[in-house]
Amino acid sequence: MYASPSRNAGRRALAGLFTAAMVVGGGSALSMSAANAQESPLAQITGSIGATQFAQDCVALDAGLYQTAYSETENAVYVTRSVGRPPVTESTLTKVDADSLEVLDSVDPAVNDEASGARTAVYGVAVDDANGYVWTTNTRDNTVAVYDAKTLDLVKQYEAGLVDHARDVAVDPESGKAYVSSAASEEGAVYEFDGNDLDAAPTKIELPDLANTVSLDLDPATGALFTVDLGGPHAAKIDTRNGNEVTTYDLGDSVEAASGVTIDTKNGNIWAIDQTTGSAVVVDEESGDVVKNFETGEGALNAKHDDATGLVYVSNRTANNITVYDAATFEQVGDLPAGPNAELGQAPNHVSVDGKGNAFSVNKFAPEAGEGAGKNQLCRITPDGGPLSSVTGSLDQITGSFEGLGE
Structure with missing residues (x-):
């Protein structure tokens, strides 16, 4: 039996302020003074x-x-948070203002085991603006949940065991259907849930050439859904508005464990990210040909293309940076930390975009001691929209100072 989710509105206030300066190449640093930092809720x-x-x-x-x-x-x-391995007793779905980065509301998922205190922890997340829903994956419980986007009230908790190691979720804004990947299945599959009928059982879409599906990316114009295989060199496209017809792509022998995927609809390319080799493989969506294969960073985990800027952001979890590429030329145009404070800004995990030119990143590492103990960073990344060119600096040239954190 599920207990009621607990509400934490107002209690998870902004936890601190940072000041930092980035020095790249021979250019001058642009910095935010400590005095200015105190006047702003943003680092x-x-x-x-x-x-x-x-x-x-x-x-x-x-x-x-x-x-x-x-x-x-x-x-x-909307930011998902879950701590540790089962039993996972700490998990939160947080709603943050996209402009000020102020925490608006948060909720702890329901306890599903009174003895251990384990919660139905949230991991993957996607928004259905048409229905006013926030979809989350409950990876440890092999299922998904739906929350009200405005209030964070739990709308639907699906029963455990529906999707083996539910990892990502993506929503088709036209159909309202939500698609969930399965990262620990014996056979490749993506599960389709109906956002217009939450009581309906999910439909299993079989991907016979894949094993464990991981990241998902959906083209909202066509409904084409893309995923990759953690167990082999494959990507797949599911034509969700045409009977879920499946196209499989061979990523080549250099791919060992593809985990990230994103679609560049303007140039017609699928970007697949390999966390084992730290590489990006770009495949032409129509022909299936590999058009580019290059190293992006150790532990490359996730990727996201931004239609508004023509940039691709790659989270390199082991390398502790986010590399940014011009999707048209494949040139690297950015080498960013997971946050301005080096103590907290390690192990970037995920990047999403708002369609207006902004990207949002989160990182996983948290120090066990010191003023920053138990904290991660949510960052909004904004390019200036100027001409793109190759990278001229690295993270070694970044310096920063840390202002104390406090609840």
Whole structure:
């Protein structure tokens, strides 16, 4: 039996302020003074990378951050948080204002085991603005849940065991259907849930050439859904508006464990990210040909293409950076930390975009001691929109100072 989720509105306030400066190449540093930092709820790191400048505005949140998703209707970013391995007793779905990065509301998922205190922890997240829903994956319980986007009230908790190791969720804005990947299945599959009928049982879409499906990305214009295989060199496209017809792509012998995927609809390319080799493989969606294969960073985990800017963001979890690429030329135009404070800004996990040119990143590492103990960072990344060029600096050239954290 599920207990009621607990509400934490107002209690998870902004946890601290940061000041930092990025020095790239031979250019001058653009910094935010301590005095200015105290006047702003945001931490900011700003600097030039080639001819493109990126600003990162960051806040510290309780550790365990996993993914983010943006709602245009609410102008909010939804952040999932889960800590440790089962029994997972700490988990939160947090709603953050996309402009100020102020925490608007948060809820702890329901306890599903009174003896251990384990919760139906949230990991993957996607927004259905048409129905006003936030979909989350409950990876440890092999299922999903639906929350009200405005109030964070639990709308639907699906029974445990529906999707083996439910990892990502993506929503088709036209049909209202939600698609969930299965990262620990004996056979490749994606599960389709009906956002217009939450009582309906999910439909299993079989992917015979894949094993464990991981990341998902959906083209909202066509409903085409893309995923990759953690167990082999494959990507797949599911034509969700045409009988779930499946197209499989061979990523080549260099791919060992593809975990991230994103679709560049403008250039017609699928980007697949391999966390074992730290590489990106770009495949032409129509022909299936590999058009580019290059190293992006150790432990490359997730990727996201931004239609508004033509940039691709790659989270390199082991390398502790986010690399940014011009999707048209494959040139690296950014090398960003997971946050301005080096103590907290390690192990970037996920990047999402708002369709307006902003990206949102979260990281997983949290120090066990010191002022930053138990904190991660949520950052908004904003490029200046100027001309793109190759990277001229690295994380070794980033310096920063840390202002104390406090609840």
